[in-house]
Amino acid sequence: MGWLGLDDTDHLGGGCTTYSLFELLQNLPSDYQVNNFRLVRLYPFARRRTRGNAAVAVEILGQSDEKLIDYLDQWWVQKILPLKGMVTDSSISNRTQFPADPGMVWFETQPDEATYWNCVQREVTIDEIPNAKISWGGHGKIGATAAVAWPADTFTFEAISWRQQTAIDNCIPRRVDFDRLRELDNDPNIFMSRDLRSKSVLISPRGNCPVLFGLRAKTHQSALQGCKYLIDSNDTEPVVGNVVFQTNQATDDHLLANLTATVKNVEVKKRGTVKLVCHTGETLMAFSESGDVKLLAQWLKPDDKISYNGLLSPDGAIHLERIKLVEAVPKKQRPKCNVCDVTMKSMGKGQQLRCPKCRKTSNLDWDFTERIPPFMGWVQPPKDSLRHLSKPLTG
Ligand SMILES: [Zn+2]
Numbered sequence: 602m603g604w605l606g607l608d609d610t611d612h613l614g615g616g617c618t619t620y621s622l623f624e625l626l627q628n629l630p631s632d633y634q635v636n637n638f639r640l641v642r643l644y645p646f647a648r649r650r651t652r653g654n655a656a657v658a659v660e661i662l663g664q665s666d667e668k669l670i671d672y673l674d675q676w677w678v679q680k681i682l683p684l685k686g687m688v689t690d691s692s693i694s695n696r697t698q699f700p701a702d703p704g705m706v707w708f709e710t711q712p713d714e715a716t717y718w719n720c721v722q723r724e725v726t727i728d729e730i731p732n733a734k735i736s737w738g739g740h741g742k743i744g745a746t747a748a749v750a751w752p753a754d755t756f757t758f759e760a761i762s763w764r765q766q767t768a769i770d771n772c773i774p775r776r777v778d779f780d781r782l783r784e785l786d787n788d789p790n791i792f793m794s795r796d797l798r799s800k801s802v803l804i805s806p807r808g809n810c811p812v813l814f815g816l817r818a819k820t821h822q823s824a825l826q827g828c829k830y831l832i833d834s835n836d837t838e839p840v841v842g843n844v845v846f847q848t849n850q851a852t853d854d855h856l857l858a859n860l861t862a863t864v865k866n867v868e869v870k871k872r873g874t875v876k877l878v879c880h881t882g883e884t885l886m887a888f889s890e891s892g893d894v895k896l897l898a899q900w901l902k903p904d905d906k907i908s909y910n911g912l913l914s915p916d917g918a919i920h921l922e923r924i925k926l927v928e929a930v931p932k933k934q935r936p937k938c939n940v941c942d943v944t945m946k947s948m949g950k951g952q953q954l955r956c957p958k959c960r961k962t963s964n965l966d967w968d969f970t971e972r973i974p975p976f977m978g979w980v981q982p983p984k985d986s987l988r989h990l991s992k993p994l995t996g
Pocket residue numbers: 938939940941942943956957958959960961
C-alpha cells in the first residue's frame with residue numbers, strides 16, 4: 602500500500618497535528634493496518650512554521666487503494682479542510698502567525714530522503730517537494746511529504762496521549778500523576794521528562810491543545826510502558842487514546858558539523874544576550890534563555906578559541922545550540938609591587954613600570970595568568986529551552 606503524511610492542522614491556540622492523525626486513524630475502516638507512526642520536527646526557522654513545527658506520517662497496509670482514498674477524501678473534506686484559515690486570538694500570542702493551511706499526502710513508496718534533509722535544515726517551498734500519488738490541501742503538504750520521506754536512521758520515541766474533549770472545551774488544567782512521573786526517572790531510557798534545575802515538568806504542553814502529555818524515550822518499549830504507567834493512575838485525568846511515535850527529536854538532524862572559531866568581539870546585550878563576532882566573520886548569538894551557553898559566551902574575550910554548533914537564522918546570525926571553550930587567552934595585567942602589593946604603572950611608552958607607592962621599578966611588562974572558564978567541555982541551553990530536535994548532552 603503506502604504512506605500517509607499530514608501537517609499544518611494546528612494553530613498557536615489549539616489543535617494538534619498528532620491528534621488530527623489519531624482521529625483519522627480511529628475512524629479508518631477496520632480492514633487496514635497501520636504501522637510506523639512518525640512524528641517529524643522540521644526546520645525551526647521555517648517562516649510558516651506551526652506551533653511545534655511537527656508533521657506526522659504512517660504506513661498503511663491493506664487490500665484496496667481505492668476504498669482507502671475514498672475514506673481519506675471524505676475525512677479531508679469533513680474534518681481537516683474546516684481547519685484551514687484558523688488563527689489564534691492575538692491576545693494569546695503576539696507571534697506573527699500564518700493561518701493554518703493543512704496538507705495531506707499519499708505516497709505508494711517513500712520519496713527520496715533529500716526532501717527530509719532539506720525540510721529539517723532549511724526553508725523549503727512547495728515547488729521543491731516531489732509530487733505525491735494523491736495530495737490534498739496547501740502549504741502543509743511540505744511537512745507532510747518530509748514526514749513520509751524521513752529515513753529514520755537515527756530516532757527516539759515519544760508516547761503521546763490526548764485529553765477528552767470536555768477537558769479541552771472547559772480549559773481544565775491538565776492532571777498527570779507527577780509522583781509516577783518522578784518514578785520514571787529510574788528508567789534510563791526515558792529522557793527530557795523533567796528539568797531538575799528549574800523543577801519544571803517537560804512532558805505536558807502549555808496552552809489549550811489536545812495533548813495531555815508526550816513522554817520521550819530512547820526505546821519504543823520504555824515509551825509505551827511509561828505512558829501506560831502514567832495513564833493507569835487515578836491521579837492522571839482520563840485520555841481518549843495514546844500512540845507511540847518514532848521521532849527525529851533529540852537527533853540533531855537540523856545541525857551540520859561542529860565548527861571552531863576564534864572570537865573577535867564580545868557584546869553583552871539586553872537581558873544578558875551575547876553577540877559574538879568571530880575573526881572569520883560569523884556572528885553567533887547566545888540568547889538570555891540559553892543558560893550555560895549564555896554564561897560561557899559572556900565570559901569569553903577576544904582571541905579565545907571556541908567550538909560551537911547552531912542554526913543559521915534568516916538574518917544570517919548563527920543561534921548557538923552548544924558551545925565549548927577550546928583555548929582561552931591568558932589574562933594580561935600589570936604586575937604588582939612585591940613590597941606594597943600595589944599594581945605597578947607604566948611610566949610611558951617603552952619605559953619601565955613603577956610602583957606608585959614606593960617608586961620601585963620593574964623590568965617586567967605584563968603578568969599573564971590563566972583564565973578559568975565557568976564550564977569545561979560542551980554546554981547547551983537548559984532542558985526547558987532546548988529545541989525538540991536538539992540532542993541533550995546528558996540524558
Ligand atoms: Zn611598592
